[in-house]
Amino acid sequence: MKRMLLILPILLLSSCAGMAQREAIDRATAEVHATAQDCRAQRDRGEFKGATAFVRCSNPGVIAAWRRAGHPHLDLIEYELAARLIAAERIDSAEISESQATLDMAALKSRLNNEMRRREIEGMNAASFQAASSGILLQGLGTFSAANKPYVVPFHPL
Numbered sequence: 402m403k404r405m406l407l408i409l410p411i412l413l414l415s416s417c418a419g420m421a422q423r424e425a426i427d428r429a430t431a432e433v434h435a436t437a438q439d440c441r442a443q444r445d446r447g448e449f450k451g452a453t454a455f456v457r458c459s460n461p462g463v464i465a466a467w468r469r470a471g472h473p474h475l476d477l478i479e480y481e482l483a484a485r486l487i488a489a490e491r492i493d494s495a496e497i498s499e500s501q502a503t504l505d506m507a508a509l510k511s512r513l514n515n516e517m518r519r520r521e522i523e524g525m526n527a528a529s530f531q532a533a534s535s536g537i538l539l540q541g542l543g544t545f546s547a548a549n550k551p552y553v554v555p556f557h558p559l
Contacts, residue, residue, distance in 0.1 A: 422471070429470035436462030452489035452499070460486065474520065477513050480538070484509055488544050497544050505544035512538050 440458035443449060449458065460482045467478050488502040516538070539545040 425470040426472075429466040429472070432466035432469075433463050436466065451493040452502075453486070453493045456482075456485050456489040474517050477516060481510065481513055484539075484545060491544060502544050505542040508542055509538060509545070 436459050439462075440455055443458060444455050449455070464475075464479060464482060467475060472478060484506065488497070488506060491497045492499050492502050
């Protein structure tokens with residue numbers, strides 16, 4: 402879970418035009434890293450235990466940073482954050498190992514990267530993302546097999 406932060410949006414936003422957008426992305430990237438570092442420090446001080454607590458600490462700051470940056474595929478970021486929470490809960494309940502969750506999150510990130518690329522190529526916007534795609538994104542990933550529907554991460558402003 403330590404390295405499950407959002408590399409995905411960083412890599413794919415290179416296609417976004419404009420210096421202002423690039424600066425917003427750079428600021429969001431720095432905010433995401435700062436949020437993760439703060440949550441890691443809290444975990445290391447024993448303020449909370451378990452993967453779920455770490456994810457619940459970091460997810461609101463991560464989504465807030467990408468919202469402020471105007472990320473064009475915010476729905477996919479929310480989807481990834483929801484998947485992180487599901488994985489963390491399953492790790493904490495000993496349903497899966499951290500290794501299995503890490504593997505499945507890497508596979509999911511790859512699929513989300515592909516979806517972002519597809520949207521960029523086809524000129525689609527985030528509103529066209531269909532709920533039916535959720536099943537395809539999670540297909541074959543054991544960590545998420547119990548998730549019948551996507552979990553929506555609530556927005557918590559900082």
